[in-house]
Amino acid sequence: MTVYQLGPEHVFPPPEEAEPDGLLAVGGDLAPERLLLAYAAGIFPWYQEGLPILWHSPDPRMVMLPADLQVARSLRKRLRHPPYRLTLDTAFERVVEACAAVPRPGQDGTWITAEMIGAYTELFELGFAHSVEAWDGDRLVGGLYGVSLGSCFFGESMFALASDASKLGFAKLVKQLARWGFDLIDCQVHTQHLERFGAQEWPRARFLEALQRGLENETRRGCWRFDPDEDEQST
Numbered sequence: 001m002t003v004y005q006l007g008p009e010h011v012f013p014p015p016e017e018a019e020p021d022g023l024l025a026v027g028g029d030l031a032p033e034r035l036l037l038a039y040a041a042g043i044f045p046w047y048q049e050g051l052p053i054l055w056h057s058p059d060p061r062m063v064m065l066p067a068d069l070q071v072a073r074s075l076r077k078r079l080r081h082p083p084y085r086l087t088l089d090t091a092f093e094r095v096v097e098a099c100a101a102v103p104r105p106g107q108d109g110t111w112i113t114a115e116m117i118g119a120y121t122e123l124f125e126l127g128f129a130h131s132v133e134a135w136d137g138d139r140l141v142g143g144l145y146g147v148s149l150g151s152c153f154f155g156e157s158m159f160a161l162a163s164d165a166s167k168l169g170f171a172k173l174v175k176q177l178a179r180w181g182f183d184l185i186d187c188q189v190h191t192q193h194l195e196r197f198g199a200q201e202w203p204r205a206r207f208l209e210a211l212q213r214g215l216e217n218e219t220r221r222g223c224w225r226f227d228p229d230e231d232e233q234s235t
Contacts, residue, residue, distance in 0.1 A: 006055070010034045015042045015057035015208065022058030022189075029053070030119035032126055039147050039154050040215055042208050044188060049113045059204035062187035062194055066178035070198035071171050078164055079171055084134040084141060086172050088224040092124040092131040093117065095143035099157040112157060120156070123147060127221035132169040134162070142166040144173070150215040151183040170197065176226055183214045 004013045006028035018024040024043060028034055030053065038044060038055060047054040071079065100112035123129035128149065134142035142165025144158030153173075160166040174185065174197070187194045190201055202210075 006053075010037055012038060012041055012043055012055065015204065018057045018059070022056040023054060024057050025055040026052050028055070030115055032119070032122055032128075035119060035123060035147075036128060036149065039149055040211075042186075042204070042211055044154065044156075045116070046111055047113075048111055057204065058189055060190075060201035061204050061207040062190050062199050063202045063207055063210070064174070064185040064187055064194065064197065064199035066174050066182050066185060068198040068200075069171065069174045069178070070196065072196070075164060075167055075171065079168055082168055082172075084136055084162070084165055084168065086169055086226065087133045087135065088173075088176075088226055089124070089130055090133050091140060091143075092129065092145060093121050094140055095131040095133060095145050095159075096120055096157075098140065098143065098161075099145065099159045102159040102161065120145065120147075127223070128219070130224050132173050134160075134165040134169045136162060136165075142169055144170055148221075149219050151181060151217040152186060152211060152214040153177055153182055153184075154186040155188070172226065176224075179227060180220060181217075183217075184210055186211075 002017065003019060003023055004025040006025050010033050013025060015024060030045065043055050043057045045053050046056050096112065096117050100117065120129050129145060129147050131145040132143050133140055141162035142160040144155065144166055146153055146155040158166040158170060177185065187199045
């Protein structure tokens with residue numbers, strides 16, 4: 001396999017040519033056009049400060065179907081009467097910055113660089129990126145963000161400063177995406193946390209086929225809001 005060096009043109013090699021660890025290409029930029037092209041091809045950036053941009057397409061791919069959401073009994077009870085106020089697209093940049101700043105077990109530093117924060121904030125301003133916020137009063141205590149194209153949502157990162165804050169936000173988002181007719185959520189790589197919610201590892205070929213079908217649908221672009229008449233009693 002070969003790791004490709006990207007030039008100024010907004011093109012990518014086929015994702016099937018990625019290294020066994022998922023690394024496909026190096027370089028390029030984080031312009032909105034390139035990022036959207038990457039997601040549409042099943043590719044995403046993942047690198048650390050001081051390194052060139054690294055583009056990945058792992059095999060297998062962690063994927064969740066919104067209809068397959070699994071919520072533990074204790075979390076279902078909290079979802080019916082959330083201890084936090086849950087919102088959509090209210091504090092996008094703050095969510096991304098918090099995802100970058102909150103320490104994670106087993107990780108030294110963050111892959112969410114200042115360049116990444118700026119790039120995804122621009123995608124948000126263009127209506128392609130979205131965030132979920134969990135509020136305790138006026139304090140942001142949890143959240144997550146990702147990118148939306150067609151009927152696909154590409155999860156990027158989440159954080160929590162209070163018990164179950166990000167879990168409740170994620171569960172409510174998945175239920176809302178199901179209500180809107182989304183076909184899949186790209187979770188990128190395996191974690192036990194995502195597996196407990198019902199995500200599964202798919203061969204990359206299966207993911208790419210499902211992705212292309214999802215991209216045939218219209219993108220729900222712009223500012224998102226949770227349905228006001230949502231009935232959590234059904235969870």
